[in-house]
Amino acid sequence: xxxxxxxxxxxxxxxxxxxxxxxxxxxxxxxxxxxxxxxxxxxxxxxxxxxxxxxxxxxxxxxxxxxxxxxxxxxxxxxxxxxxxxxxxxxxxxxxxxxxxxxxxxxxxxxxxxxxxxxxxxxxxxxxxxxxxxxxxxxxxxxxxxxxxxxxxxxxxx
Numbered sequence: 001x002x003x004x005x006x007x008x009x010x011x012x013x014x015x016x017x018x019x020x021x022x023x024x025x026x027x028x029x030x031x032x033x034x035x036x037x038x039x040x041x042x043x044x045x046x047x048x049x050x051x052x053x054x055x056x057x058x059x060x061x062x063x064x065x066x067x068x069x070x071x072x073x074x075x076x077x078x079x080x081x082x083x084x085x086x087x088x089x090x091x092x093x094x095x096x097x098x099x100x101x102x103x104x105x106x107x108x109x110x111x112x113x114x115x116x117x118x119x120x121x122x123x124x125x126x127x128x129x130x131x132x133x134x135x136x137x138x139x140x141x142x143x144x145x146x147x148x149x150x151x152x153x154x155x156x157x158x
Contacts, residue, residue, distance in 0.1 A: 033067035033157040041149045050146045051078030069099050079144045086139035092131045099129035104157045112145035
């Protein structure tokens with residue numbers, strides 16, 4: 001089965017879609033938007049998520065509106081991994097279809113940076129716009145860029 005098909009199945013189950021790569025370290029440049037995520041957690045079967053999701057009702061975000069997309073709501077920013085199907089990644093979802101895949105270069109979650117150009121971009125997935133970064137075969141959550149549940153992590157767009 002093709003990886004993209006498998007990732008679509010996982011995505012439809014609430015996990016992340018495949019992308020290509022991530023980086024680490026600081027994002028550099030000036031901040032275009034900064035969000036504070038109070039880290040929530042959820043586990044369904046073998047899939048675990050950390051971060052914020054309004055649709056999954058875990059975590060919270062302040063202020064939760066995107067300066068990059070005219071105040072559109074940030075629907076989710078999360079890290080997902082699966083213990084039985086070892087795949088992991090980061091997902092960013094902005095409310096509204098066809099948001100431009102431009103205007104920012106890097107999303108830094110805590111100290112881990114993700115390049116927009118390395119994300120899988122889905123401009124109309126159920127009426128929202130998605131960016132997803134495949135993070136590898138982490139099946140333990142070790143690659144999670146968010147701090148502990150109940151603590152805050154700063155997410156910065158540059």
